Amino acid sequence: MARITLRNLAHSYLAQPRGEEEFALKELDHDWADGEAYALLGASGCGKTTLLNIISGLIRPSQGRILFDGHDVTDAPTAARNIAQVFQFPVVYDTLTVRDNLAFPLRNRGLPPAQVAARVQAVARMLGLEESLPRRARGLTADAKQKISLGRGMVRQDVNAILFDEPLTVIDPQMKWELRTQLKALHREFGHTMIYVTHDQTEALTFASRVVVMHEGRVVQIGTPQDLFERPAHTFVGYFIGSPGMNVLPARVEGDRAHLPGGAIPLGRGYAPLSGRTEIGIRPEFARLSATEGLPVAIRRVEDVGRHRIVRADLGGRPLDIVLPEGGPLGPDMTRVTFDPAHVGVFADGWRVEGEAAR
Numbered sequence: 001m002a003r004i005t006l007r008n009l010a011h012s013y014l015a016q017p018r019g020e021e022e023f024a025l026k027e028l029d030h031d032w033a034d035g036e037a038y039a040l041l042g043a044s045g046c047g048k049t050t051l052l053n054i055i056s057g058l059i060r061p062s063q064g065r066i067l068f069d070g071h072d073v074t075d076a077p078t079a080a081r082n083i084a085q086v087f088q089f090p091v092v093y094d095t096l097t098v099r100d101n102l103a104f105p106l107r108n109r110g111l112p113p114a115q116v117a118a119r120v121q122a123v124a125r126m127l128g129l130e131e132s133l134p135r136r137a138r139g140l141t142a143d144a145k146q147k148i149s150l151g152r153g154m155v156r157q158d159v160n161a162i163l164f165d166e167p168l169t170v171i172d173p174q175m176k177w178e179l180r181t182q183l184k185a186l187h188r189e190f191g192h193t194m195i196y197v198t199h200d201q202t203e204a205l206t207f208a209s210r211v212v213v214m215h216e217g218r219v220v221q222i223g224t225p226q227d228l229f230e231r232p233a234h235t236f237v238g239y240f241i242g243s244p245g246m247n248v249l250p251a252r253v254e255g256d257r258a259h260l261p262g263g264a265i266p267l268g269r270g271y272a273p274l275s276g277r278t279e280i281g282i283r284p285e286f287a288r289l290s291a292t293e294g295l296p297v298a299i300r301r302v303e304d305v306g307r308h309r310i311v312r313a314d315l316g317g318r319p320l321d322i323v324l325p326e327g328g329p330l331g332p333d334m335t336r337v338t339f340d341p342a343h344v345g346v347f348a349d350g351w352r353v354e355g356e357a358a359r
């Protein structure tokens with residue numbers, strides 16, 4: 001396993017980029033911990049695959065260095081980087097048995113047969129492939145073949161990292177849940193450094209211990225699922241993560257209060273004067289309807305989503321989502337909203353601003 005260091009890394013597909021906007025990957029400087037499971041999460045075109053291909057060696061970055069455990073591999077080809085890769089579509093040898101497919105990367109490295117057998121058995125058990133081991137891969141379902149690909153990616157213990165590029169795309173939705181859980185268990189048991197590209201927040205949040213959120217070529221936050229939920233570093237993280245996402249409302253911030261259409265609200269912290277576009281961010285889970293206090297809202301509709309309800313409201317001409325907990329009251333007199341001050345974030349030009357704790 002390896003620590004992966006990205007040093008002043010950036011990439012443009014153009015030979016002579018004229019400005020930052022022509023970089024598919026904007027400058028990035030970060031150490032990715034050994035043995036951690038990372039997800040690269042973001043919308044289509046945000047640069048996830050570009051970053052993954054730089055790590056795997058398919059793309060040479062136009063700027064910066066990449067190091068595995070302190071060794072510079074920027075100019076090393078993929079084969080010399082000692083990584084395993086799992087792609088969107090299965091890569092299996094149809095004429096070989098499942099067992100031989102799984103054993104292939106190990107035999108290739110010259111591992112003794114007893115070790116190969118033990119390792120193949122362990123991976124097959126974790127992926128629920130034990131019964132298929134003697135069968136030829138040809139004729140298996142796409143799901144089963146992708147499980148073999150995942151197994152081949154996980155089977156070697158001596159790789160620097162395992163890279164996954166949207167590996168569950170072809171998997172049936174019900175099986176996706178099962179495989180995500182199995183991948184997580186494999187990570188716990190084997191401790192590989194893993195990097196997993198996805199545009200699906202559920203996939204990222206259930207699989208990874210650290211999520212790298214990308215937006216328009218930039219890494220906007222690297223954090224635990226809880227960090228992303230509770231302390232989004234950018235408004236994009238706030239509304240991309242969560243269902244529904246964070247409410248972002250233009251506001252004027254003065255000290256420990258924010259002025260919104262309809263009145264002022266208390267903030268949990270105090271803020272120095274801010275420049276640029278100021279907004280507050282509040283998760284729908286931390287907004288409460290009230291009959292007596294708070295800012296006036298108009299309720300547009302209520303959606304029942306199983307355990308809770310989502311109230312779609314309007315605050316001074318802006319949409320506002322409120323999550324009503326199970327059994328939470330909702331009557332015609334509930335025409336006001338309050339926000340939990342401890343969970344109101346302040347953003348300037350999209351980026352979170354840290355306030356001072358109230359004394």
Ligand SMILES: Nc1ncnc2c1ncn2[C@@H]1O[C@H](COP(=O)(O)OP(=O)(O)OP(=O)(O)O)[C@@H](O)[C@H]1O
Nearest residue numbers: 013024025042043044045046047048049050051199
């Ligand atoms: N070979 C290429 N030549 C030129 N531009 C490219 C190339 N590959 C990607 N791009 C551009 O770089 C940007 C980032 O693309 P990238 O494939 O890394 O994004 P992504 O987040 O992986 O998207 P997706 O989920 O759709 O694969 C996009 O604007 C894309 O059009």
